[in-house]
Amino acid sequence: MSADTVPERATITHVAKYLGVSKSTVSRAFNRPGMLLPETVARVRDAAHELGYTPSKTAMSLSTGLYTSIAVVVPDIANPFFPRLIRAAQSRANERGMLCLLGDTDESETREATLLTELASDVHGFVLMSSRLPDEKLRELASKHNIVLINRDISGIRRVLLDTTAGMNAAMERLLSLGHRRFVYIGGPDRSWSNSQRLLAVQAFAERPGVSMTIEQATPATFEGGAEAAARTIGSKPTAFLCFDDVVAEGAVAALSTVGLRVPEDVSVVGCDDTLAAMVHPQMATIRLDYVAAGRAAIDMVLEPPTGRIPREDEGDGYLVLAGQFVEGATLAPAV
Amino acid sequence: MSADTVPERATITHVAKYLGVSKSTVSRAFNRPGMLLPETVARVRDAAHELGYTPSKTAMSLSTGLYTSIAVVVPDIANPFFPRLIRAAQSRANERGMLCLLGDTDESETREATLLTELASDVHGFVLMSSRLPDEKLRELASKHNIVLINRDISGIRRVLLDTTAGMNAAMERLLSLGHRRFVYIGGPDRSWSNSQRLLAVQAFAERPGVSMTIEQATPATFEGGAEAAARTIGSKPTAFLCFDDVVAEGAVAALSTVGLRVPEDVSVVGCDDTLAAMVHPQMATIRLDYVAAGRAAIDMVLEPPTGRIPREDEGDGYLVLAGQFVEGATLAPAV
DNA sequence: ATGAAAGCGCTAACAT
DNA sequence: ATGTTAGCGCTTTCAT
Numbered sequence: 001m002s003a004d005t006v007p008e009r010a011t012i013t014h015v016a017k018y019l020g021v022s023k024s025t026v027s028r029a030f031n032r033p034g035m036l037l038p039e040t041v042a043r044v045r046d047a048a049h050e051l052g053y054t055p056s057k058t059a060m061s062l063s064t065g066l067y068t069s070i071a072v073v074v075p076d077i078a079n080p081f082f083p084r085l086i087r088a089a090q091s092r093a094n095e096r097g098m099l100c101l102l103g104d105t106d107e108s109e110t111r112e113a114t115l116l117t118e119l120a121s122d123v124h125g126f127v128l129m130s131s132r133l134p135d136e137k138l139r140e141l142a143s144k145h146n147i148v149l150i151n152r153d154i155s156g157i158r159r160v161l162l163d164t165t166a167g168m169n170a171a172m173e174r175l176l177s178l179g180h181r182r183f184v185y186i187g188g189p190d191r192s193w194s195n196s197q198r199l200l201a202v203q204a205f206a207e208r209p210g211v212s213m214t215i216e217q218a219t220p221a222t223f224e225g226g227a228e229a230a231a232r233t234i235g236s237k238p239t240a241f242l243c244f245d246d247v248v249a250e251g252a253v254a255a256l257s258t259v260g261l262r263v264p265e266d267v268s269v270v271g272c273d274d275t276l277a278a279m280v281h282p283q284m285a286t287i288r289l290d291y292v293a294a295g296r297a298a299i300d301m302v303l304e305p306p307t308g309r310i311p312r313e314d315e316g317d318g319y320l321v322l323a324g325q326f327v328e329g330a331t332l333a334p335a336v
Numbered sequence: 337m338s339a340d341t342v343p344e345r346a347t348i349t350h351v352a353k354y355l356g357v358s359k360s361t362v363s364r365a366f367n368r369p370g371m372l373l374p375e376t377v378a379r380v381r382d383a384a385h386e387l388g389y390t391p392s393k394t395a396m397s398l399s400t401g402l403y404t405s406i407a408v409v410v411p412d413i414a415n416p417f418f419p420r421l422i423r424a425a426q427s428r429a430n431e432r433g434m435l436c437l438l439g440d441t442d443e444s445e446t447r448e449a450t451l452l453t454e455l456a457s458d459v460h461g462f463v464l465m466s467s468r469l470p471d472e473k474l475r476e477l478a479s480k481h482n483i484v485l486i487n488r489d490i491s492g493i494r495r496v497l498l499d500t501t502a503g504m505n506a507a508m509e510r511l512l513s514l515g516h517r518r519f520v521y522i523g524g525p526d527r528s529w530s531n532s533q534r535l536l537a538v539q540a541f542a543e544r545p546g547v548s549m550t551i552e553q554a555t556p557a558t559f560e561g562g563a564e565a566a567a568r569t570i571g572s573k574p575t576a577f578l579c580f581d582d583v584v585a586e587g588a589v590a591a592l593s594t595v596g597l598r599v600p601e602d603v604s605v606v607g608c609d610d611t612l613a614a615m616v617h618p619q620m621a622t623i624r625l626d627y628v629a630a631g632r633a634a635i636d637m638v639l640e641p642p643t644g645r646i647p648r649e650d651e652g653d654g655y656l657v658l659a660g661q662f663v664e665g666a667t668l669a670p671a672v
Numbered sequence: 673a674t675g676a677a678a679g680c681g682c683t684a685a686c687a688t
Numbered sequence: 689a690t691g692t693t694a695g696c697g698c699t700t701t702c703a704t
Contacts, residue, residue, distance in 0.1 A: 009457055011697055022675045027699060037673065052480075056457040058403070059697035061394050062680050069437065077426070078419045087413045090440045099455075101405065102438040104426045119435075121345055121392040121681095144388075223615045247615050254617040279559045279583050280616050281590040347681055358691045363683060373689065395681035398696050457697095 010053040019047050030055060057099075067124040069099040070302055073115060074129045075107045080247065080275035082129055085150065088295025089127055096303055098124065109133060113141075120145050125302035128152070130192065148301040150294060151193050158318030160297045164194070164272055167287035168201040170326035171242065171270045176211070179335035180240040180268060184214045184233045186252055188221035188244030195221075195244060198272065202242060214238060218248045226251025227258075234259055239267055239335040246271035246286055253331070264333035277329060285329030290322045297322075346389040355383050366391060393435075403460040405435040406638055409451060410465045411443045416583065416611035418465055421486065424631025425463055432639055434460065445469055449477075456481050461638035464488070466528065484637040486630060487529050494654030496633045500530070500608055503623035504537040506662035507578065507606045512547070515671035516576040516604060520550045520569045522588055524557035524580030531580060534608065538578060550574060554584045562587025563594075570595055575603055575671040582607035582622055589667070600669035613665060621665030626658045633658075 016023045021044070028035050029044035036044075047053075061067050072089055074082045090100045101123060105112040109132050116126065125146030131138060135154055141147060142157045149159035175183070185202040188195040199215070206213035214236045218225035226248030230241065234256075241256075243249035249271030253263050261267050263282065270285045271277050277286035297320050352359045357380070364371050365380035372380075383389075397403050408425055410418045426436045437459060441448040445468050452462065461482030467474060471490050477483060478493045485495035511519070521538040524531040535551070542549035550572045554561035562584030566577065570592075577592075579585035585607030589599050597603050599618065606621045607613050613622035633656050 013697075023698075024676080024700080025674060028674085031699080035673070040673080054453055054457050056398075056697055058394055058397050058458050059680090060699075062392075062398050062682085062696090063698045063700085065680070067394070072438070077423045080416065080419075083414045083416075083419050086438070087440055090413070090438060091442065100438045102408070102422070102426060102436045104423055106427065117390055121390050122394050250615055250617055254619070257617060276612070276615065279586055279612065281586055281593060283590070349681075359682075360684085360692080361690060364690085367683080371689070376689080392681055395696090396683075398680090398698085399682045399684085401696070 010048075010051040012053070012055070014051055015044065015048050015053050018051060019043060061122075067122060068097070069101045069123050070299065071101040071103055071115070071119045071123045071126045072129065073103040073105060073112060073126060073131070075105050075112075075132055077102070077104045081245065081273055084275075084291035085129060085295045088292040089299050090295075092296040092299040096299065098299070098303070105132065107132060113137065116141055116145065127298045127302060130194070132191070146302055148298045150298055153193055158301045160294050160301070160320040160322065162194075162289045162291075162294055162324060163321050164198055164287045164289070164324040165201045167324035167326045168198060168242065168272070169205070171285065171287065172202075172205045174326065174328075174332070175240045175268060175270070176208075178268065178332065181210055181335065182212050182214075182236060182238045182240070184216065184230070184236065184238040184241045186226055186229045186233075186241060186243045186248050187215060187217040188248065190217070198242075198244060212236070218244060218251070221245065221248055223247050223251040223254070227255035230255040231259070234261075241267060241269045243269065243271050245273045246276035246280075246284055249284055249286075249331075250276060250280060264331050266336060268333055268335075269331040270329075271331075272324075274327065277327070282330035285332045286327055287324040288327045289324045294320075294322055346384075346387040348389070348391070350387055351380065351384050351389050354387060355379060397458075403458060404433070405437045405459050406635065407437040407439055407451070407455050407459045407462045408465065409439040409441060409448060409462060409467070411441050411448075411468055413438070413440045417581065417609055420611075420627040421465060421631045424628040425635050426631075428632040428635040432635065434635070434639070441468065443468060449473065452477055452481065463634045463638060466530070468527075482638055484634045486634055489529055494637045496630050496637070496656040496658065498530070498625045498627075498630055498660060499657050500534055500623045500625070500660040501537045503660035503662045504534060504578065504608075505541070507621065507623065508538075508541045510662065510664075510668070511576045511604060511606070512544075514604065514668065517546055517671065518548050518550075518572060518574045518576070520552065520566070520572065520574040520577045522562055522565045522569075522577060522579045522584050523551060523553045524584065526553070534578075534580060548572070554580060554587070557581065557584055559583050559587040559590070563591035566591040567595070570597075577603060577605045579605065579607050581609045582612035582616075582620055585620055585622075585667075586612060586616060600667050602672060604669055604671075605667040606665075607667075608660075610663065613663070618666035621668045622663055623660040624663045625660045630656075630658055 012023050012026050015026045026044050029041045033041045057068050070093055093100050103115045112133055127148050129150045131152050149157055214233050216229040216233050218229040221244055230252035241252050249269050256267055263269050272287045274286045274288040277284035348359050348362050351362045362380050365377045369377045393404050406429055429436050439451045448469055463484050465486045467488050485493055550569050552565040552569050554565040557580055566588035577588050585605050592603055599605050608623045610622045610624040613620035
């Protein structure tokens with residue numbers, strides 16, 4: 001416990017010498033035990049255990065050209081949208097014998113690009129969550145590297161999409177049946193795929209006869225941004241708020257309360273992504289996403305082509321849409 | 337974009353041949369540019385750029401014995417306590433030219449131990465956040481590997497502690513001055529250092545004359561667990577709740593509301609860790625932690641001894657306590 | 673069934 | 689200032 005030097009790490013050579021066998025034998029005892037006498041395998045394994053030998057993945061990778069980690073890249077790990085996705089990815093990666101290298105780009109495009117090229121020669125592939133890179137850049141990168149996208153819809157690049165359209169529609173339908181007519185949508189990041197997708201659903205809904213829809217953007221898409229955006233919409237006397245995500249939605253609840261409007265008695269509020277909804281009071285109506293399936297699928301996609309082959313554009317494969325589901329909450333009530 | 341094969345990755349040899357120089361020259365152009373003619377450096381860099389050459393960290397590590405990633409290990413990345421810590425660590429690691437390998441152990445002791453030994457030969461060191469391993473096991477591992485702990489207090493092992501004692505005391509003092517006398521503490525995970533620490537503060541406070549303290553445990557330490565635990569304490573007619581963390585606190589708020597008690601009019605509630613507090617309404621009083629300092633410090637500690645030297649037990653060094661701060665919220669009011 | 677030797681991409685003495 | 693060589697820990701032909 002108070003050693004001043006780190007004990008030398010046991011290598012394959014140590015084990016080989018210790019046993020008086022060749023390095024190949026030791027290697028095979030782990031990778032191709034079938035090639036060896038069962039008894040030899042046992043002897044090697046025992047010795048390895050005794051000496052505390054663990055194969056160096058670094059050396060293995062260099063020798064085989066096969067890499068054991070997958071880089072998972074996110075714009076901001078503290079955004080509650082990502083942790084569950086990451087957990088699912090990491091868990092699946094482990095099941096498949098892989099490690100996850102985490103890259104937080106701090107919302108920076110250049111940081112993301114740098115990360116990609118720097119890591120390219122040392123990972124099996126990439127899972128890019130909500131990438132901030134432009135389409136063309138992503139296309140270029142995907143042609144060189146093994147890349148899977150989450151929540152970016154670019155044809156020709158393998159991707160998994162957490163689609164909230166159906167969930168949003170269900171939520172709006174429900175609000176309509178509760179008598180709501182004057183809606184507000186508090187949007188999120190401009191360039192984000194999730195937001196454009198949600199916006200589309202909302203705009204289509206706004207075409208309904210008798211429905212009015214005020215659109216405001218939360219900048220940034222945080223609690224405070226949501227609160228400010230919500231405050232700006234109060235003039236339109238809305239009775240129902242749809243929000244980019246749960247955090248923005250909580251901000252809206254706070255802003256409404258500030259001007260004396262209670263949720264759900266006076267105004268109904270719906271969040272999205274189910275990040276906070278189940279951990280707040282009153283429980284928020286939201287759109288639930290299948291984070292586990294998404295994270296798993298992304299990892300399976302990166303692992304699928306042993307070589308980082310990119311599917312041709314016309315292939316239906318390499319493309320997965322997971323539909324989010326509307327879940328009721330205590331933030332919903334009949335329109336006043 | 338629809339290539340069926342991955343283009344061969346450029347290596348140092350390609351660049352060397354392309355330029356008609358030796359591999360050493362290419363290597364030096366990147367690592368010891370001072371040794372070369374400025375013009376040579378430029379030529380090499382241009383060629384490298386042209387060929388799309390990026391040095392392989394894998395090869396570099398194998399050659400130098402220096403590893404470029406730090407393993408960050410957490411029991412559950414979806415627990416909101418960790419993401420900000422991870423972000424800070426990852427950001428600091430980047431500043432120092434390092435990568436973060438993420439390990440989510442899914443609360444499993446064995447998984448954690450396995451991860452440690454498997455990764456040991458391929459990373460520079462480990463940051464173990466809220467490790468679930470027993471003290472002795474941790475001591476043993478720390479004697480072999482370069483390990484830094486977050487929120488585990490084991491003498492002889494370098495560690496950073498997010499101490500909430502002062503913050504809890506301030507919170508309790510504040511509640512006392514608001515006239516509260518009948519308290520409840522909803523505790524968290526049994527074996528957790530954070531919980532024992534909080535429990536200690538609470539128990540000391542309970543000694544105050546006139547103060548009553550009911551202690552109940554949230555199992556698990558989630559929204560639901562918090563709600564159930566809170567419900568069990570209502571018989572003691574408490575007016576103030578202290579909770580293991582913000583999530584548990586929100587659960588308590590929900591449970592109180594179920595029995596018709598409003599926060600803060602009837603009961604005051606204080607959370608901990610500031611994970612949710614600023615994103616919910618009403619804003620929760622909580623103990624704010626310096627996640628950035630903690631994450632940074634942990635990385636700096638792993639990086640500090642170029643060799644993974646463990647400080648002797650009597651060294652004051654390798655030990656950092658960061659005191660959390662009580663922050664007011666809208667969940668506080670005078671006792672009824 | 674096992675061993676010997678070459679090589680993965682890079683760095684670090686040791687020349688020159 | 690640059691080139692040569694050996695070697696990091698492992699896998700993989702190719703022998704035996």
